[in-house]
Amino acid sequence: MQGLSPQQVTIQARLPFVIIFLVSMAGFLLIQLANFQFYPREVAQELELRGDASANSIRRIPAERGLIYDRDGEALAFNALQYGVGISPNLVSEPRRLATELALILEKDEFELYQTMTSDESWVLIARPISAEQGQAIADLDEISITIEPIPRRFYPQGSLAGHIIGFVIDDGTKGTMGVEGAYNASLVGRVLDQTVSNIPFDLPEEAPTEQRGQDIVLTIDRDIQFWVESELFLAINETGATRGTVIVMDPKNGDILAMASYPDFDPNNFIDVEDPDLLRNPAISDTYEPGSVMKVITVASALEKGTISPDWVYNDQGRLELGGIVIENWDKNAYGVVDVAQILIRSLNIGAASIALEMGTDDFYSMMRSFGAGQLTGVDLFAEQTGILKVPGDSDWSESDLGTNSFGQGVSVTPLQMTTMFAAIANDGIMRQPRIVKQIVTEDGIQEAQPTTIRRVISAETANIVTDMMVRTVNEGIPQAILPGYTIAGKTGTAEIPTAIGYEDDSIVTFAGFLPADDPEVVIFVKLDRPDGYWGSQVAAPVFKRLADRLVILLEIPVDDVRRSLSNTEPAPNIVNG
Amino acid sequence: MTQNWFQHTFRRQRFQPQNQAAALAVLGIMIALILGTLYLSQVASFAITNREIESLIDQRDELERTNEQLIAEIASFRTVPRLLARAQEIGFRQATNADIEYLVVEGYNPNRTLTIVDINNTDDEAEVVPVYDETFSGWLEQQFSILRDQFEEFGK
Numbered sequence: 001m002q003g004l005s006p007q008q009v010t011i012q013a014r015l016p017f018v019i020i021f022l023v024s025m026a027g028f029l030l031i032q033l034a035n036f037q038f039y040p041r042e043v044a045q046e047l048e049l050r051g052d053a054s055a056n057s058i059r060r061i062p063a064e065r066g067l068i069y070d071r072d073g074e075a076l077a078f079n080a081l082q083y084g085v086g087i088s089p090n091l092v093s094e095p096r097r098l099a100t101e102l103a104l105i106l107e108k109d110e111f112e113l114y115q116t117m118t119s120d121e122s123w124v125l126i127a128r129p130i131s132a133e134q135g136q137a138i139a140d141l142d143e144i145s146i147t148i149e150p151i152p153r154r155f156y157p158q159g160s161l162a163g164h165i166i167g168f169v170i171d172d173g174t175k176g177t178m179g180v181e182g183a184y185n186a187s188l189v190g191r192v193l194d195q196t197v198s199n200i201p202f203d204l205p206e207e208a209p210t211e212q213r214g215q216d217i218v219l220t221i222d223r224d225i226q227f228w229v230e231s232e233l234f235l236a237i238n239e240t241g242a243t244r245g246t247v248i249v250m251d252p253k254n255g256d257i258l259a260m261a262s263y264p265d266f267d268p269n270n271f272i273d274v275e276d277p278d279l280l281r282n283p284a285i286s287d288t289y290e291p292g293s294v295m296k297v298i299t300v301a302s303a304l305e306k307g308t309i310s311p312d313w314v315y316n317d318q319g320r321l322e323l324g325g326i327v328i329e330n331w332d333k334n335a336y337g338v339v340d341v342a343q344i345l346i347r348s349l350n351i352g353a354a355s356i357a358l359e360m361g362t363d364d365f366y367s368m369m370r371s372f373g374a375g376q377l378t379g380v381d382l383f384a385e386q387t388g389i390l391k392v393p394g395d396s397d398w399s400e401s402d403l404g405t406n407s408f409g410q411g412v413s414v415t416p417l418q419m420t421t422m423f424a425a426i427a428n429d430g431i432m433r434q435p436r437i438v439k440q441i442v443t444e445d446g447i448q449e450a451q452p453t454t455i456r457r458v459i460s461a462e463t464a465n466i467v468t469d470m471m472v473r474t475v476n477e478g479i480p481q482a483i484l485p486g487y488t489i490a491g492k493t494g495t496a497e498i499p500t501a502i503g504y505e506d507d508s509i510v511t512f513a514g515f516l517p518a519d520d521p522e523v524v525i526f527v528k529l530d531r532p533d534g535y536w537g538s539q540v541a542a543p544v545f546k547r548l549a550d551r552l553v554i555l556l557e558i559p560v561d562d563v564r565r566s567l568s569n570t571e572p573a574p575n576i577v578n579g
Numbered sequence: 580m581t582q583n584w585f586q587h588t589f590r591r592q593r594f595q596p597q598n599q600a601a602a603l604a605v606l607g608i609m610i611a612l613i614l615g616t617l618y619l620s621q622v623a624s625f626a627i628t629n630r631e632i633e634s635l636i637d638q639r640d641e642l643e644r645t646n647e648q649l650i651a652e653i654a655s656f657r658t659v660p661r662l663l664a665r666a667q668e669i670g671f672r673q674a675t676n677a678d679i680e681y682l683v684v685e686g687y688n689p690n691r692t693l694t695i696v697d698i699n700n701t702d703d704e705a706e707v708v709p710v711y712d713e714t715f716s717g718w719l720e721q722q723f724s725i726l727r728d729q730f731e732e733f734g735k
């Protein structure tokens with residue numbers, strides 16, 4: 001220690017302690033560092049999550065929903081943007097000016113906005129949703145304190161047109177419900193993605209993936225036909241004082257639904273304003289009713305197919321038929337004596353239909369009813385289809401009288417689409433096609449063409465032709481209101497009583513189902529009106545059918561029979577198309 | 580020994596400024612300044628690029644909004660009631676069945692069945708495309724052969 005200053009001596013004395021302390025601390029830190037590597041998995045994951053949470057945030061990228069078109073490519077549903085506007089009060093430099101400007105754009109109270117902007121909150125939502133124009137006007141303010149969040153919105157440019165068919169979307173446009181939007185939600189919706197976005201200011205955002213878009217859908221619906229059908233239905237409702245109505249137009253050869261209209265309808269753009277939620281359902285597939293006399297066609301076709309009766313079959317109509325404890329009478333309570341099968345349809349005789357059902361027996365009658373699709377789903381690709389009700393022997397509520405009443409459309413309930421499909425099967429030589437509403441699905445890989453699906457052959461072509469001839473006679477001899485000059489029309493009216501808990505109402509549901517041209521049907525038209533001022537289908541529904549048919553032959557380019565037959569007799573010219 | 584290294588370490592030395600040390604210090608400061616400047620310029624350029632990207636994103640969003648508005652506007656112009664009203668304004672009227680005259684052209688059937696022929700799979704024999712199989716050595720042999728023939732011809 002000699003030669004050292006006192007200061008140096010002090011340092012020399014203390015230095016070992018300092019060195020020991022520093023080495024100990026370094027050792028401790030090294031041990032802790034090593035310890036980090038051997039934390040339990042849960043702790044390690046928690047720490048990783050905390051690290052990610054501070055460095056990244058999750059941004060949900062909504063998928064663009066697929067579009068819906070009619071068969072000619074007219075847009076029925078597409079996407080638009082609305083916006084949600086929020087504000088960060090601590091970033092607002094001139095709250096008074098900004099409140100004035102926002103109040104003008106958003107049409108909101110200026111003072112309320114000012115209070116919002118001067119609040120202690122870190123972020124406040126001030127309007128949602130707002131239109132694209134408003135969103136643009138706010139974006140033009142170029143205010144750093146304002147955040148504008150795009151909100152996808154479904155837009156239906158045709159308004160209420162085909163609203164029941166298209167359906168609507170809920171949950172900010174992410175979930176389809178009712179109609180095609182509901183039935184094809186999985187195809188339309190696309191994939192919602194969660195993208196991890198860095199919170200570090202200098203990190204560039206990753207490119208949003210593009211393969212998440214939903215698939216486009218092309219419907220069998222023809223927008224122009226749908227428009228005319230809806231217009232005619234609305235007119236008929238006004239003229240007849242009916243409370244509700246449904247019209248379906250179908251191509252019997254492939255099951256394509258060309259139009260399906262119901263009243264009251266709704267605008268899917270404003271479905272939220274509909275007070276009665278029942279109005280959102282599609283009555284054509286979701287509401288059942290007792291079809292009445294149109295069912296006689298099915299009874300006759302069934303009996304002919306089973307061989308129970310022949311076209312020459314006759315019976316003695318005495319005006320009354322007791323069956324299972326009830327008395328069946330004709331609509332006019334008259335007795336018609338000896339009449340043949342065709343007259344049962346032409347004069348719409350309840351006793352005749354019941355007599356045929358009795359001849360058939362329960363097994364044959366109900367198996368044919370099933371075969372025609374009563375009490376079963378048609379399988380149409382729409383949301384919320386109902387089966388209807390067909391009581392059969394063995395059911396607790398079935399009685400013997402049902403066999404008689406079912407034959408003329410009482411005690412059995414069907415949807416309008418089921419009835420249309422039954423008539424379409426007769427029009428298509430006995431082959432029942434599954435009704436369909438979607439024609440094509442457009443994917444990124446190409447177009448998936450929906451092929452017509454055959455449900456089953458219900459009756460033979462021969463039986464179908466015999467029944468068609470009877471239906472033509474029914475129109476020509478019994479329903480002049482449905483005759484369209486130049487065209488042969490096959491059809492049948494129905495006037496159904498409306499059941500209540502204690503019997504039947506005084507009002508009726510009137511229907512007319514028919515197709516044309518009868519010898520080569522291109523279109524089946526079904527008309528149903530509830531509680532019109534007139535009671536009978538021939539008075540009320542048949543004229544509507546005629547007006548629709550008159551317009552449809554133009555829209556579908558169906559020439560009058562003479563011309564059509566001369567065209568089909570023309571030798572086909574060779575025609576080869578390069579594909 | 581311990582004292583020696585300790586004394587050596589903590590021996591108070593006289594401050595002796597040296598040109599070399601000063602130069603090193605200046606060089607260090609210069610390098611630090613250059614690195615700092617480079618870093619700042621890089622960050623500034625990055626920030627400017629990000630700002631430009633954000634501006635482009637804003638532009639894209641604006642164009643998307645405009646596009647959506649135009650689509651909606653076009654769709655509203657194409658609705659059936661509007662088309663009907665417009666057609667009436669310019670003098671059209673609704674055709675009735677009586678207005679339509681069908682002309683039957685002999686030999687022409689509009690409902691004929693079209694035969695689709697795949698142009699990529701025709702029965703005609705496809706034209707044979709010559710295969711390119713020439714090589715450099717082959718070309719040399721060919722030239723040599725021509726030359727030899729010429730000499731032989733000349734010799735005759």
